[in-house]
Amino acid sequence: MNCTKLELRSYPPFIHDWKTSAKAAWICSATLVPVALWSSVLYGRIAIVTWLTAVAAALVAEAAASALTRRWTLGDGSAVLTGLLIAAAMPPGAPWYVPVASAAFAILIVKAAFGGLGANWMNPALAGVAFAYANWPAHMREYVLPRFVAGVDGVSAATPLTFAKGLAGGLDIKVMDALRGASYPLSAIDGAVTGFLNDSLFSRLSARLPDGYIDLIIGFKPGALGESALLAVALGSIVLVSLRLIKLEIPLAMLAVFGLLARLFGTGLPGEGFLAGDAMFAMSGGSLLLVAFYMAADPVSSPVGRGACLLYGASIGALSFVFRRWGAFTEGVAYAVLVMNVTVPFIEKAATGLRLKRGRVA
Amino acid sequence: MRARGFKRGGVPVDHRAPFKTGPIENAFLPMNAIVQLREHRCAVEPIPVVSVGQEVREGQLLARSAGKASSNVHSPIPGIVRRIETTRTPGGFDSKAILVSLEGSFSMLGKRPERYLWKSLNKADIAHIVQDKGIVRVSSGEPLYEILSERSDAPGFVMVVSALEMDPYRRTEEELLALRAEDVVDGCAIAARMALPSRIVFAVDERIEPATLEPLRELAARSELDIAIQRFRRRFPQDLPGQIAEAMDIVDPGTLFIIEPSTLVALHEAVVSNKPHIEQYVYVGGGSIKRPAILKARIGAPIGDLIEECGGFSGHPETIVIGGPFRGRAAADLDAPVTRTTRAVLALSPEETKSAPERPCVRCGDCVDACPEGLSPYRLLKLLRSGRPDEALAAGLGRCSSCGSCSYACRSRIPLVRYFDEARQNEVRR
Numbered sequence: 114m115n116c117t118k119l120e121l122r123s124y125p126p127f128i129h130d131w132k133t134s135a136k137a138a139w140i141c142s143a144t145l146v147p148v149a150l151w152s153s154v155l156y157g158r159i160a161i162v163t164w165l166t167a168v169a170a171a172l173v174a175e176a177a178a179s180a181l182t183r184r185w186t187l188g189d190g191s192a193v194l195t196g197l198l199i200a201a202a203m204p205p206g207a208p209w210y211v212p213v214a215s216a217a218f219a220i221l222i223v224k225a226a227f228g229g230l231g232a233n234w235m236n237p238a239l240a241g242v243a244f245a246y247a248n249w250p251a252h253m254r255e256y257v258l259p260r261f262v263a264g265v266d267g268v269s270a271a272t273p274l275t276f277a278k279g280l281a282g283g284l285d286i287k288v289m290d291a292l293r294g295a296s297y298p299l300s301a302i303d304g305a306v307t308g309f310l311n312d313s314l315f316s317r318l319s320a321r322l323p324d325g326y327i328d329l330i331i332g333f334k335p336g337a338l339g340e341s342a343l344l345a346v347a348l349g350s351i352v353l354v355s356l357r358l359i360k361l362e363i364p365l366a367m368l369a370v371f372g373l374l375a376r377l378f379g380t381g382l383p384g385e386g387f388l389a390g391d392a393m394f395a396m397s398g399g400s401l402l403l404v405a406f407y408m409a410a411d412p413v414s415s416p417v418g419r420g421a422c423l424l425y426g427a428s429i430g431a432l433s434f435v436f437r438r439w440g441a442f443t444e445g446v447a448y449a450v451l452v453m454n455v456t457v458p459f460i461e462k463a464a465t466g467l468r469l470k471r472g473r474v475a
Numbered sequence: 476m477r478a479r480g481f482k483r484g485g486v487p488v489d490h491r492a493p494f495k496t497g498p499i500e501n502a503f504l505p506m507n508a509i510v511q512l513r514e515h516r517c518a519v520e521p522i523p524v525v526s527v528g529q530e531v532r533e534g535q536l537l538a539r540s541a542g543k544a545s546s547n548v549h550s551p552i553p554g555i556v557r558r559i560e561t562t563r564t565p566g567g568f569d570s571k572a573i574l575v576s577l578e579g580s581f582s583m584l585g586k587r588p589e590r591y592l593w594k595s596l597n598k599a600d601i602a603h604i605v606q607d608k609g610i611v612r613v614s615s616g617e618p619l620y621e622i623l624s625e626r627s628d629a630p631g632f633v634m635v636v637s638a639l640e641m642d643p644y645r646r647t648e649e650e651l652l653a654l655r656a657e658d659v660v661d662g663c664a665i666a667a668r669m670a671l672p673s674r675i676v677f678a679v680d681e682r683i684e685p686a687t688l689e690p691l692r693e694l695a696a697r698s699e700l701d702i703a704i705q706r707f708r709r710r711f712p713q714d715l716p717g718q719i720a721e722a723m724d725i726v727d728p729g730t731l732f733i734i735e736p737s738t739l740v741a742l743h744e745a746v747v748s749n750k751p752h753i754e755q756y757v758y759v760g761g762g763s764i765k766r767p768a769i770l771k772a773r774i775g776a777p778i779g780d781l782i783e784e785c786g787g788f789s790g791h792p793e794t795i796v797i798g799g800p801f802r803g804r805a806a807a808d809l810d811a812p813v814t815r816t817t818r819a820v821l822a823l824s825p826e827e828t829k830s831a832p833e834r835p836c837v838r839c840g841d842c843v844d845a846c847p848e849g850l851s852p853y854r855l856l857k858l859l860r861s862g863r864p865d866e867a868l869a870a871g872l873g874r875c876s877s878c879g880s881c882s883y884a885c886r887s888r889i890p891l892v893r894y895f896d897e898a899r900q901n902e903v904r905r
Contacts, residue, residue, distance in 0.1 A: 123805040124893040126879035127796050127821075128643075129829040130486075134837045134886040189834060231835030231887070360840060417840040417853060 134230070137358045138190030141407065144349030145197045148403075151342035155259040155332055156205040163338060164200045166209050170216035171196025178225035191230050195219050198238035201339025201403055202447070203245075204256050211249050215241035235454045236414045239404070239447050246444060254442075256335035262298045262328075270335045274398040274443040289325050289394060303327040329397040340400040350406035363415055364405035366426030367433070372396055374434040399437065404446045405429075414454045421464035428460075429453045478681035480708030481718040484847035486801075486880050488709050491643050492760055494767055496650060499756065501771045502784055506577050508551050508775025509812040510537060511562070513570035514616035518544035520571055529556045530579065534751050537573050540606070546618035547609035549751035551773035553579040565797040565804050565811050566616075572812075575775065593665060593746045598627070601669045601746060608745035609752045611815040612738050619666075619742060626670040626732050633725070634672035635733045636663055638679050639707055639714040642799045645758040645819045647769050649680065651736040653687040660694045660702075662739030665746050667700055672732060674701045678719060681706045711801060712878040718847055737818070755813055759785045761821035763792035772813050778820045779809030792822035793830065800827075801879040834887040842881035842891060848874045852881035852891045859898050872898060 153160045175192035179185050186192075199215045219241030224233045246253050254275070258268045273292060306327045315322055328334055332341030339346060353359045372392045379390035396402070409415065409429050416425050429449045436445025453460075512521045519542035525531055531550040538548040550573075558574040593601070606620035614637075626632060636659070638648040652659060667675060677691065683706065695702035707713050707722055720728035737756050744750040753774050760767030765786030772781055778797065782788065795806040797817055806820070842852035850871045858867040872895060881891045 123794065124890050125796075125803055125805075126801040126883045126892070127794050127803065127805070127823055128800040128827055128883065129831075129888065130841070130884050130886075131829060132841070132884075132886045133829075133831045133888065134834050134839070135831065137837075137839070137886060229835065231837050412837050412839040415838070417838050417843055417851065 132358070134191075135189045138194045140356065140358060141349075141353065142190060142194045142197055144352045145194075145201065145339075145407075147345040147348060148201060148339055148342040149197070151332065151345045152205070152338040155261070155341050156257070156338070157260055159206040160338055162209070163203050163205065163207060163212055164197070167200035167203065167212035167216050168193055168196035170213040171199070171220055174217045174220035174225075178221055178229070182225065182229065184229070186229060189230055191224075192220060195224075195238045195241070198339075198403075198407055199241045199245075201407075202238075202242040202337050202400060204253060204337050206255070206257055207252050208249075211245050211252055214248070215245040218244045231413055233413060234457070235451055236408050236411045239408050239450055239454075242444075242447055243451055246442075246447070253444075256337075258298065258335055259333055259341070262300055262333050272335045272340075272398065272443065273329065273394070274437075277394075278443060289323050289391065292325060298333075299324055300328050300333045302331065303333065326393060326397070329394065336398070337400055339403045340398065343397060343402060346403045346406070350402065353406060353410075359406065359410040360412065360415060360422045361410075362419055362422035363410040363426035363429075366423045367405050367409055367430040368396065368401070370427045370430030371401065371434050372430075374431060374438075378434075378438060395434075395437075399443055399446050401433070401446055404433075404450060408447075409450045409453075414457065416457045416461045416464070418461065418464050420467065421460050424464065425453055425457065425460050428456075478706040478708050479722040480710060481713060481721040481847055483849055484845050484880060485713070485718075486711040486845060486883050488641055488643055488711055492762070492767065494646050494760070496646075496653070499650065499654065499769050499771050502757075502773065502776060502781055504552055504577060504773060505776035505780055507557070507777075508554075508575045508577075508773060509562070509572050509777070509810075510548055510551065510575065510775040511564050511570045511572045511812065511814050512538050512548050513545065513564070513568070514611050514815050515544050516566065516568045518546075518616070521545045521548055523559055523571065523573060525556050525559075525573070527556055527559060530554075531556060531575060532579070534753060537575075538571075540609070540618070544617055544621065546611055546620070547607060547751070548573075549609055549753050550575050551753040551775050552577050563807070564814070565806060565817070566814075567804060591747050591749065593661075596668075596746070598669050601665060604746050604749075605669070605742065608750065609815075610738070610741050610745050611752055612734060613741070613755065613816055613818055614733070614735050614738070616814075616816040619738065622732070623666060623670045626672070630671050631673050632670075632730050632732050633723075634663075634667065634670065634675045635719055635731050636675065636677045636736060636739065637714060637719065637733050638677065638736050639719075640680065641709065641711040641714040642801060644760045644767075644800065644821055647756045647758045647818060648736045649683070649687070650769055651740055651756065652677075652679070652691060653684070655736075655740055656687075656691050656694055658743045659736045659739050660691075660698050661747070662736075662741075662743035663702070664698055664700055665742055666734065666739065670732065674703065676723070677702060677704045678707050679704060681708050712847060712876070712880065715847075715876055715878060717876055752815055755815055755817055757781060757813060757817055758819040759821075760819070761792065761796070762824035762827045763788050763790050763822035765789045772817075774815060775812045777810045777812055778806060778817075781813070781820055782809065782822065788822055790824055793825045793828050794823050796821040796823060801883065802877065831888045833889055836887055836889060839886050841884040841886060845880040845884035847878060847880060848876065850875060852895075856889065856891055856894055859894050864898050864902065867898060868902065875899075 149164045171192045196216050203212050219237035223237040223240040227233050256272050258270045307322050310322050330343050354361050375392040375395035376390045432449035433446040521538035522541045523538045525537050533553040535550045537550050540547050554575045554577045557576050561569055562572045564570050610619040612619050638652045712718050716728040741752050757772045758769050759781050768785050796803040797806050855867045855872050875895045877892050879892050
């Protein structure tokens with residue numbers, strides 16, 4: 114097994130699939146560009162600065178790790194991807210040192226210290242974000258309204274999820290109505306699109322889409338940079354799935370379980386009865402989609418095998434719901450993924466054991 | 476007729492390199508032929524019966540079979556024996572080779588072949604001819620005589636004539652089935668007379684041309700043999716015995732006797748025209764070859780000559796491969812000779828190899844999806860790298876057929892098969 118690289122390459126097979134781990138990381142990064150663009154439109158200069166700082170910090174950290182290990186790894190694209198994902202979790206206007214410290218922690222401590230790409234047992238970006246939440250809780254929970262909604266930059270406001278959490282135990286109303294009642298701004302676009310959908314589509318199904326959901330989806334609400342560009346994240350996810358770059362079972366199981374639990378047990382408001390939770394509200398917030406497709410499905414820190422992936426995704430969905438519904442903060446999804454990252458070896462073992470029991474050899 | 480296929484894993488072969496069909500041309504005769512005596516890693520080396528400086532005729536015996544897996548070797552060209560020495564074969568093992576340089580007149584070329592009415596021959600006569608003429612199964616390098624007589628001792632097996640081409644390049648077997656169907660079916664009848672299969676299955680591609688299929692059907696019906704024609708899905712490694720058996724719902728691949736049209740043509744020529752195995756159909760192609768073609772080449776001809784005849788290189792090839800893109804070997808240089816198992820010579824461009832620097836495993840699971848045996852290659856690799864070969868064997872390493880699907884799919888370009896091959900060789904040594 115001690116053969117040189119050159120000899121290794123002259124071993125069959127001589128043709129390969131188009132996918133390489135570097136290409137996969139670069140494509141993932143490319144699909145985040147629309148997310149960055151949309152959030153920059155929403156928040157202007159403060160968003161652009163955060164995206165650039167995070168990526169630059171990630172590149173510098175990776176270069177430092179490369180220099181220390183004497184292995185040039187900037188070309189594999191994973192550093193840029195980590196930087197982008199960290200930026201996506203930042204609230205607009207976070208001080209520059211928050212993304213920088215997160216990126217450095219993610220790449221130097223979580224990834225490089227455990228042996229670089231492929232050896233990290235936690236998703237580096239998520240670990241970096243959790244690091245930021247632990248160290249700068251105030252900065253990480255300070256949100257502002259997008260320019261179009263407030264008219265001016267930098268009007269601070271709570272995210273819809275935090276707002277909903279504050280309501281718990283209060284009035285007996287639905288979360289969207291509560292938002293409206295608190296004179297939460299409603300954009301003209303929302304009014305127009307909701308009206309159009311109600312007139313053309315939902316009226317025929319004798320249903321009605323309440324105001325406010327369109328704002329949640331297009332990001333006209335306070336939120337993290339990646340959380341705001343829900344449509345762009347969905348688009349990127351479609352690209353990742355259609356190119357088969359991620360294990361589809363994980364986000365599917367996660368979203369299905371989370372959505373189901375949110376529907377069953379609600380978002381935490383007293384007005385929501387059993388079986389009548391606002392799943393759409395719950396799933397549009399807290400970067401759920403971004404975490405599901407870009408972080409939970411990250412190949413390195415997730416299990417291999419269909420059954421193991423389903424179990425892993427479902428557990429993340431359930432844990433995120435529990436953390437968010439009964440936990441103290443709204444970023445429960447991130448912690449759910451990190452917790453499940455640690456259990457990956459056990460999940461794989463369990464899945465292999467099940468297959469053996471059913472008479473198939475691993 | 477439903478196309479059959481193996482159940483899991485594999486690599487789809489949807490895009491084939493374009494190929495213009497037409498009569499198969501004879502390659503030019505080489506000035507020097509390097510004839511390798513061993514065709515198989517485990518073969519006993521045949522004993523040379525000529526000496527340096529001796530004049531030999533075309534088809535004259537050069538070396539005599541000396542035991543298990545070895546076969547008679549004949550001179551592909553008329554000439555003078557220049558050297559007898561040990562060289563490294565393209566297959567990666569050492570073998571004695573006889574160098575013959577071209578001189579004198581031809582006894583076979585240009586002559587109308589005599590046609591012997593083989594139907595009067597009995598089993599022993601056929602066995603004698605097959606052994607004498609050094610016919611080798613081109614897919615494995617084993618002497619056909621040995622396989623046939625082993626089979627005839629244990630009847631009740633299925634003979635599969637496999638014209639399956641499960642890579643984007645080679646078309647030889649399909650072309651032979653189209654151009655020389657009569658000889659293939661006749662060769663099949665000869666093999667059947669000696670080995671006595673319970674039935675015969677022609678394994679063809681799911682997208683076979685009707686122009687090929689119809690005449691084949693007619694010939695099969697007229698042949699007085701129990702011949703069925705079965706389509707198989709075009710997915711690598713459908714051409715491996717394990718996957719053929721799986722597709723046919725046969726539990727033990729050992730009950731299948733798999734043989735290719737090109738071997739049957741060689742067998743037919745040996746019995747009917749008294750011709751030793753001195754020619755080989757070679758597909759020359761790949762993205763860096765100007766005019767891909769199938770050539771009927773003499774054994775011992777340097778592959779560089781064949782490439783020359785196909786117009787030479789276009790662009791700069793990254794690798795020259797002898798055999799298929801999945802399981803072939805890299806040619807050390809263009810002087811590597813054609814052997815009785817050289818089925819293809821490929822000059823692959825970087826766009827085809829898509830090679831990239833090796834990176835650490837990212838656990839994407841693509842190798843698990845690609846493995847036709849249902850193994851977890853990434854886990855086997857982890858076990859082998861951490862020095863636990865016994866656990867790797869327990870996890871199914873022994874079932875790996877070295878097809879190369881996992882390495883093909885690997886995003887990090889880890890040569891998984893190389894590790895598996897080495898681990899099993901170490902296991903054998905222990």
